[in-house]
Amino acid sequence: MTSPLTDNIDTRGVRRGSAFLRLLRRPAGAISFGVLVLVVLVAVFAQWLAPHDPNFVDLSLSRALPSPEHPLGGDTTGRDVLSRLIWGTQITLWGAMLAIVVAVGLGVPAGLAAGYLGGATDRISTWVSDALQSVPGMIILLIVAANSGNSFNILMVTIGVFMAPGYFRLTRSTVLSVRNEAYVDAARVSGLSNTRIMGRHIIRQVYAPIIIQSALTAGMAMGMQAGLQFLGIGGGTTPGWGAMMNEGFRVMRTDPLLLLWPSLALGITIAALAVLGSTLADVISVKTPVLSRSRRRSRSAETATRPANATSTTTGSISHVAVESAVQLENLRVTYATAGGPVEVVHGITLDVAPGEVLGIVGESGSGKSQTVFSLLDLLPKSGSYTADAIWIGGQNVTALGRTERARLLGHEIGYVPQEPMTNLDPSFTIGHQLTEPLRSVHRMSRTEAKARALAMLERVGIANPAAVMRSYPHELSGGMAQRVLIAGAISGKPSVLVADEPTTALDVTVQAEVLELLRELQREYRMALIIVTHNFGVVADICDRVVVMRGGSIEEIGEAAQIFSAPRSEYTRELIAASLDGAESRSELDRLHAAAASSAAGHAAADHAARSAADAATEAELKEVRA
Numbered sequence: 001m002t003s004p005l006t007d008n009i010d011t012r013g014v015r016r017g018s019a020f021l022r023l024l025r026r027p028a029g030a031i032s033f034g035v036l037v038l039v040v041l042v043a044v045f046a047q048w049l050a051p052h053d054p055n056f057v058d059l060s061l062s063r064a065l066p067s068p069e070h071p072l073g074g075d076t077t078g079r080d081v082l083s084r085l086i087w088g089t090q091i092t093l094w095g096a097m098l099a100i101v102v103a104v105g106l107g108v109p110a111g112l113a114a115g116y117l118g119g120a121t122d123r124i125s126t127w128v129s130d131a132l133q134s135v136p137g138m139i140i141l142l143i144v145a146a147n148s149g150n151s152f153n154i155l156m157v158t159i160g161v162f163m164a165p166g167y168f169r170l171t172r173s174t175v176l177s178v179r180n181e182a183y184v185d186a187a188r189v190s191g192l193s194n195t196r197i198m199g200r201h202i203i204r205q206v207y208a209p210i211i212i213q214s215a216l217t218a219g220m221a222m223g224m225q226a227g228l229q230f231l232g233i234g235g236g237t238t239p240g241w242g243a244m245m246n247e248g249f250r251v252m253r254t255d256p257l258l259l260l261w262p263s264l265a266l267g268i269t270i271a272a273l274a275v276l277g278s279t280l281a282d283v284i285s286v287k288t289p290v291l292s293r294s295r296r297r298s299r300s301a302e303t304a305t306r307p308a309n310a311t312s313t314t315t316g317s318i319s320h321v322a323v324e325s326a327v328q329l330e331n332l333r334v335t336y337a338t339a340g341g342p343v344e345v346v347h348g349i350t351l352d353v354a355p356g357e358v359l360g361i362v363g364e365s366g367s368g369k370s371q372t373v374f375s376l377l378d379l380l381p382k383s384g385s386y387t388a389d390a391i392w393i394g395g396q397n398v399t400a401l402g403r404t405e406r407a408r409l410l411g412h413e414i415g416y417v418p419q420e421p422m423t424n425l426d427p428s429f430t431i432g433h434q435l436t437e438p439l440r441s442v443h444r445m446s447r448t449e450a451k452a453r454a455l456a457m458l459e460r461v462g463i464a465n466p467a468a469v470m471r472s473y474p475h476e477l478s479g480g481m482a483q484r485v486l487i488a489g490a491i492s493g494k495p496s497v498l499v500a501d502e503p504t505t506a507l508d509v510t511v512q513a514e515v516l517e518l519l520r521e522l523q524r525e526y527r528m529a530l531i532i533v534t535h536n537f538g539v540v541a542d543i544c545d546r547v548v549v550m551r552g553g554s555i556e557e558i559g560e561a562a563q564i565f566s567a568p569r570s571e572y573t574r575e576l577i578a579a580s581l582d583g584a585e586s587r588s589e590l591d592r593l594h595a596a597a598a599s600s601a602a603g604h605a606a607a608d609h610a611a612r613s614a615a616d617a618a619t620e621a622e623l624k625e626v627r628a
């Protein structure tokens, strides 16, 4: 039987190739592409296409008009114009290619590093790029020509260097627009190195603009090359079109055809490149999903201006010895640089979670829940910074570790389930790739082992057809399936701590119940510590052992879940519980679902089976919804 997802997947090839097909469907795209293919073929097969040796001089052919044997006639010294034009195609394209390779090779890695790493790397490379652009290129080219014996290749490399800033700026701005995407954060939490994230996830976003830019740059490189050759600089034994134009220009009045042929070849090729570039730009739209975190930030922006000294004492308490805790934060403060100066948004909080314990962090919007876990996961944005007396993860104080060691520890010890599943999956890669990449790169598994683990995890989280989901792309999944995929990814490295940041907020109510149930099951099965950030006391009642109540960046109260509900120490907690449970539609829905699950469960095995069937049914329902 073909599943709805398989139906989706069958069409994937068409979707992926559709940009190229859409290009060809446009007359401008098809014609320009056809012309360029022809030019490239002429360059590649010049040896066989040219009827004569381009440098062979036959004095009787001097300034000869077109004839059957010499369809474009002879030049001033008696060489066959058609053969020179064909060989000129090769040298002209080679020069353009050389310039582009150098420009891409310098500009793209520098732009990636500047955009992704920021700070000094960004400042220095931007300065170099600006400096290059302010240098008068033509003068440098003349100096290079004089000092390199008029070497064509060295001149084209120099042109490439001057074109690198264009690629640098393009890459940098594209990277800046995606570097804060949730899926990049997710890749960091899974322990992938910066080089790998840049080289695999971020560079994908740059491909399309680079291809478009290269089409336009190739035309510019050819124009510059022809300009130089026209001035008599950089012409080789086999001239390019520019050198032919130079010769033709000298006899323009008597033999205009000698100028016409190379000018036509150059003009048509540059025009085709320009049309192809702009049609490609029309066809390929590089979409940047809206940043989930920035949305959250803007929602709570009104509280960002709280005075920095709102609370100066350490808040919270700990129940376990640091080395025996799964996680321990001591005196954590988070500060943001704002236009009005630094603003402290988390005021020295202290908390811990024991192995196998479920800790809920609750509080109203803007209370500092996310900033707390972002500090733990090392995910604060550039404008934010934290200080802490210590952050213990799996018995190690990570504040004493270097960046790489910390990233490695995160990849092994912590799994992260985010709030918005869709934005946390990289749209450019299949689910299979995204699940196996950290297993291979961080956990050093072979391809086969990683695939087997990913399949097993997908099955464990209730995905009905793991093999098909592995082959699919994020846009082919529903929100519930995507969240299950992310949970599978988070637990596939068998972490000792799972951090779930409002994992059900973006899901509809029935899927919320299933995802919570799944998290609870997995936490017990793998004996993980679970830190769950939520504003919903229903969730707290369902799965938490202990609760941290946050308010305005401080901890209002920490206690056992039962105590927090039966005898909250703080009036604020009491009000929060009342407000949360009163207006919580989702809570009643969750209760109904749980009551139904409990009554139908005759025993543990039967309950497992029921949950699995329910998950399968839900998966099928979601697939149908996606297909619809």
Ligand SMILES: Nc1ncnc2c1ncn2[C@@H]1O[C@H](COP(=O)(O)OP(=O)(O)OP(=O)(O)O)[C@@H](O)[C@H]1O
Pocket (backbone or CB within 6 Å): 296, 297, 299, 300, 301, 302, 303, 304, 336, 338, 345, 363, 364, 365, 366, 367, 368, 369, 370, 371, 372, 381, 383, 384, 535
């Ligand atoms: N980039 C930022 N710049 C300045 N202040 C910020 C930034 N991001 C968050 N804040 C502030 O930090 C405080 C805590 O935000 P946080 O995201 O931790 O809240 P939260 O409790 O997780 O709320 P929510 O449930 O809405 O996500 C808020 O006052 C918020 O305005």
